[in-house]
Amino acid sequence: MAEIIAHPRKAVAINPLKTxxxxxxxxxxxxxxxxxxxxxxxxxxxxxxxxxxxxHFREAIPLQTTAMTEISTILGGADHIEQAISNIHQRARPRxxxxxxxxxxxxxxxxxxxxxxxxRARHPEWxxxxxxxxxxxxxxxxxxxxxxTAVTAMVNTLVPxxxxxxxxxxxxxxxxxxxxxxxxxxxxxLEVLRExxxxxxxxxxxxxxxxxxxxxxxxxxxxxxxxxxxxLEEIRAMGRSVHTLAVGEHMRGAADALTQRTGVPFTLxxxxxxxxxxxxxxxxxxDLSGRPAPPSLRRRRSQLVDAMLDGHFHxxxxxxxxxxxxxxxxxxxxxxxxxxxTIRTAVTSAASPVLAHVPAGRVTIGDLDDLExxxxxxxxxxxxxxxxxxxxxxxxxxxxxxxxLFDRLGAAHRVTVGYRGSRDLIFEIGNIFLDHRxxxxxxxPPLHHEEDDDDRTIGxxxxxx
Amino acid sequence: xxxxKLQDVLNEPACATNQAKSTQDRxxxxxxxxxxxxxxxxxxxFDGAKVALQPIADAxxxxxxxxxxxxxxxxxxxxxxxxPRLYRTGLTTDLxxxxxxxxxxxxxxxAIGDIIExxxxxxxxxxxxxVPALIGDDLxxxxxxxxxxxxxxxxxxxxxxxxxxxxLGNKLGGEALLDYVIGTRExxxxxxxxxxxxxxxxxxxxxxxxxxxxxxxGIRLLASITGDGRYHDVCxxxxxxxNMMVCAQALINLARKMEERWGIPYFEGSFYGIGxxxxxxxxxxxxxxxxxxxxxxxxxxxxxxxxxxxRAWTRLARYRPVLAGKxxxxxxxxxxxxxxxxxxxxxxxxxxxxxxxKSTETDKDRAxxxxxxDARLFDQIPAREMxxxxxxxxxxxxxxxxRTQFTALKARVPWLDINQERHHAxxxxxxxxxxVRQIHLELTNPIWTQVRAPAPWEQGA
Numbered sequence: 059m060a061e062i063i064a065h066p067r068k069a070v071a072i073n074p075l076k077t078x079x080x081x082x083x084x085x086x087x088x089x090x091x092x093x094x095x096x097x098x099x100x101x102x103x104x105x106x107x108x109x110x111x112x113x114h115f116r117e118a119i120p121l122q123t124t125a126m127t128e129i130s131t132i133l134g135g136a137d138h139i140e141q142a143i144s145n146i147h148q149r150a151r152p153r154x155x156x157x158x159x160x161x162x163x164x165x166x167x168x169x170x171x172x173x174x175x176x177x178r179a180r181h182p183e184w185x186x187x188x189x190x191x192x193x194x195x196x197x198x199x200x201x202x203x204x205x206x207t208a209v210t211a212m213v214n215t216l217v218p219x220x221x222x223x224x225x226x227x228x229x230x231x232x233x234x235x236x237x238x239x240x241x242x243x244x245x246x247x248l249e250v251l252r253e254x255x256x257x258x259x260x261x262x263x264x265x266x267x268x269x270x271x272x273x274x275x276x277x278x279x280x281x282x283x284x285x286x287x288x289x290l291e292e293i294r295a296m297g298r299s300v301h302t303l304a305v306g307e308h309m310r311g312a313a314d315a316l317t318q319r320t321g322v323p324f325t326l327x328x329x330x331x332x333x334x335x336x337x338x339x340x341x342x343x344x345d346l347s348g349r350p351a352p353p354s355l356r357r358r359r360s361q362l363v364d365a366m367l368d369g370h371f372h373x374x375x376x377x378x379x380x381x382x383x384x385x386x387x388x389x390x391x392x393x394x395x396x397x398x399x400t401i402r403t404a405v406t407s408a409a410s411p412v413l414a415h416v417p418a419g420r421v422t423i424g425d426l427d428d429l430e431x432x433x434x435x436x437x438x439x440x441x442x443x444x445x446x447x448x449x450x451x452x453x454x455x456x457x458x459x460x461x462x463l464f465d466r467l468g469a470a471h472r473v474t475v476g477y478r479g480s481r482d483l484i485f486e487i488g489n490i491f492l493d494h495r496x497x498x499x500x501x502x503p504p505l506h507h508e509e510d511d512d513d514r515t516i517g518x519x520x521x522x523x
Numbered sequence: 524x525x526x527x528k529l530q531d532v533l534n535e536p537a538c539a540t541n542q543a544k545s546t547q548d549r550x551x552x553x554x555x556x557x558x559x560x561x562x563x564x565x566x567x568x569f570d571g572a573k574v575a576l577q578p579i580a581d582a583x584x585x586x587x588x589x590x591x592x593x594x595x596x597x598x599x600x601x602x603x604x605x606x607p608r609l610y611r612t613g614l615t616t617d618l619x620x621x622x623x624x625x626x627x628x629x630x631x632x633x634a635i636g637d638i639i640e641x642x643x644x645x646x647x648x649x650x651x652x653x654v655p656a657l658i659g660d661d662l663x664x665x666x667x668x669x670x671x672x673x674x675x676x677x678x679x680x681x682x683x684x685x686x687x688x689x690x691l692g693n694k695l696g697g698e699a700l701l702d703y704v705i706g707t708r709e710x711x712x713x714x715x716x717x718x719x720x721x722x723x724x725x726x727x728x729x730x731x732x733x734x735x736x737x738x739x740x741g742i743r744l745l746a747s748i749t750g751d752g753r754y755h756d757v758c759x760x761x762x763x764x765x766n767m768m769v770c771a772q773a774l775i776n777l778a779r780k781m782e783e784r785w786g787i788p789y790f791e792g793s794f795y796g797i798g799x800x801x802x803x804x805x806x807x808x809x810x811x812x813x814x815x816x817x818x819x820x821x822x823x824x825x826x827x828x829x830x831x832x833x834r835a836w837t838r839l840a841r842y843r844p845v846l847a848g849k850x851x852x853x854x855x856x857x858x859x860x861x862x863x864x865x866x867x868x869x870x871x872x873x874x875x876x877x878x879x880x881k882s883t884e885t886d887k888d889r890a891x892x893x894x895x896x897d898a899r900l901f902d903q904i905p906a907r908e909m910x911x912x913x914x915x916x917x918x919x920x921x922x923x924x925x926r927t928q929f930t931a932l933k934a935r936v937p938w939l940d941i942n943q944e945r946h947h948a949x950x951x952x953x954x955x956x957x958x959v960r961q962i963h964l965e966l967t968n969p970i971w972t973q974v975r976a977p978a979p980w981e982q983g984a
Binding site: 069070071072073074076077078080081096099100101102103104105106107109110112113116117118122123124125126127128131138139141142143144145146149160161162165166195196197198200276277280282425444447464 | 558559560561562563564565566567568569570585588589590591592593594595596597598599608611612613614615616617618619620622623630631633634636637638641653654656657658683684685686687688689906907910911925928929930933935
């Protein structure tokens with residue numbers, strides 16, 4: 059059990075690890091087909107998030123703003139929302155608008171749900187438009203939390219309530235399952251998960267599905283909103299699935315909401331990296347489908363085992379410093395520790411129940427400066443692209459993971475889930491260790507283990523905000 | 524106080540766009556037209572202020588606000604530094620819900636103290652953002668108290684995002700320099716050749732394509748405002764003999780007020796394009812001589828211009844055979860367009876259209892003169908229309924900022940980046956040669972025939 063350290067008195071974040079909650083919500087909405095995310099805030103809120111996502115995905119990103127000004131903030135922004143929705147409805151014709159608040163409009167405080175109801179009454183022409191509202195103040199949580207809020211809002215707004223509507227009571231489709239995807243999964247990961255699920259003869263509805271929209275394809279015409287991603291009809295059909303897989307602890311809220319609305323039970327996976335997690339997935343899919351694991355998966359499992367056998371020599375005893383959002387932190391540190399690395403420094407962006415399970419002495423809720431301070435003498439840094447300067451300063455190799463990865467091609471296509479993704483991840487990190495073998499050999503002080511001089515009782519502690 | 528400042532900046536008498544407006548429009552400010560909910564694009568005032576000031580490389584830049592303002596944007600511009608790296612450190616008070624309930628002033632004060640203790644910078648710029656502005660955190664007061672307590676310049680930059688556009692923020696950044704920085708220190712010595720360059724941010728190291736030219740003429744760059752800038756140099760900027768304003772729209776208020784306050788004449792110039800670079804050097808020399816620099820500077824400048832122009836045109840000549848006849852769609856804001864048009868035309872390229880959305884009437888006339896009657900001047904091209912133009916083969920290459928990058932690429936049309944995120948430096952004589960080289964590389968890249976080939980299942984369709 060890791061001890062969780064928060065810095066309630068720390069006044070300044072130095073080299074932030076965190077990106078904002080509205081950005082995470084927008085990213086989730088980009089996984090819906092024919093969707094246009096909209097930030098209720100000043101135009102800068104949208105511009106910064108937009109630029110960062112464009113740099114990460116190397117794609118045009120549809121993201122709009124209600125363009126709040128000082129005066130409209132004070133007077134209340136309902137008419138800006140109304141005007142924004144009208145403009146988007148006319149110009150881009152999306153089927154869904156994902157409306158996210160920001161720090162600015164949340165500080166002011168508005169009755170968004172009430173306002174939206176009144177607007178809809180005034181605009182009968184919006185009848186074919188769904189508006190999903192996600193309250194995402196910038197001052198609470200980060201990308202992962204914003205993503206979770208948006209997915210929960212999608213479920214509560216778009217999935218018919220089983221009790222209330224007769225359609226919800228339609229018989230279950232026997233081979234259909236739901237997959238609630240966490241923000242730590244890339245479009246490439248989702249593509250692979252779909253294949254794995256389908257190899258059991260099951261049909262997954264993935265929510266949200268970035269593999270359809272942000273997988274870097276070249277469309278043959280101009281589309282002003284998302285193209286690809288979960289379709290509205292699919293979301294409405296989620297109540298007829300036999301089971302829901304939720305990937306990431308931060309998907310628990312959405313999974314709970316889905317169960318409450320539809321009665322479909324769920325199984326939660328913190329992540330799908332490494333042998334144990336994937337064995338659990340395969341066992342569950344086998345159960346649900348009544349089919350044995352297909353030969354291709356068995357072969358891949360064997361390849362992963364072989365990669366662990368070949369690779370573990372290079373991981374054993376290595377000291378790693380890692381900074382990532384909670385669910386990704388758990389996924390990567392579990393894999394590394396599972397191959398014999400010591401997680402010397404673990405930094406994350408926000409409190410989460412999974413932090414206690416991170417295989418490290420302690421987890422700091424902090425910034426990349428905490429990572430830098432704790433990384434001296436480590437063999438590997440793991441964090442997003444903003445860690446590159448730190449790695450250079452410390453002379454420690456960097457394995458890039460998380461968001462944003464603006465200095466890498468193919469960030470959307472990196473796969474780390476499934477047997478094969480885990481195998482390749484072991485190769486990729488193992489090769490970094492191989493490249494840096496000699497640098498840390500003679501003349502280097504002997505490995506120092508934090509637990510050697512740590513006489514505290516290691517336990518978990520409630521973390522503050 | 525911020526309100527007064529805004530009125531002042533929006534009334535800028537030296538701004539041609541502003542002067543062309545009616546009194547009523549002027550009062551609405553630069554941003555009145557741009558902000559349409561659901562159809563707006565571009566950065567906020569905070570973004571603009573940060574763009575203008577952050578290149579001061581040895582200073583700390585602290586953003587007072589929730590995580591979005593700094594967390595989503597830190598270290599994202601390629602304003603290069605020849606030494607200090609502190610400006611690339613992301614610093615924010617990362618306001619949490621409780622900070623907003625209790626007010627963020629104390630946290631801000633402690634943050635300033637922590638930064639001074641940790642980094643000991645010559646100065647800290649503190650940027651206001653929307654949320655603390657809304658809850659009434661008094662940035663000026665906290666910065667004043669901190670400056671007194673810690674004995675360091677702590678400069679409030681009062682440009683919360685919701686007061687307007689990025690351009691307005693540039694100007695508010697300039698105001699902060701006027702109010703708190705410029706004139707607070709005397710240079711160790713002065714020369715008759717001292718100049719400042721305003722509004723050049725050293726993106727991709729462009730300033731360094733120009734400073735060797737200054738050095739050869741014996742012109743001293745007293746303060747770069749702010750590319751590769753140093754805080755103490757900016758403090759001494761009031762002793763320069765001439766101000767050159769590079770990004771005219773951005774810091775015109777600064778140039779005009781420096782003239783008012785310290786009698787420094789300014790001119791608007793550009794280092795994009797061969798002709799414009801020569802004109803800029805010529806104007807600097809003339810203004811310096813008018814202010815008592817030895818007159819031989821003029822002849823030395825002409826000699827340098829003749830040599831550099833000849834060298835540049837010789838180097839460019841080899842690209843002409845490939846580039847001649849190729850059609851360019853130029854889509855960028857501000858002065859950059861006019862400056863490169865002549866170089867492209869000299870290569871025999873045909874500029875089929877250019878954007879004029881940030882341009883004055885004078886600029887538009889100039890574009891019409893350069894491009895002839897057939898060229899189109901665009902205010903804004905909707906993405907859908909631009910995609911169609913490119914898909915229909917109306918241009919061989921799009922030269923633009925990052926915002927339209929994927930419109931070109933998805934239409935499988937060559938694209939050249941001239942935005943602030945670009946990686947190549949295009950200033951001065953060498954920069955223009957580099958730009959033409961990059962256009963050549965892009966147009967002749969072997970991928971274009973490959974990616975336009977039909978898929979197997981499309982053969983014969």
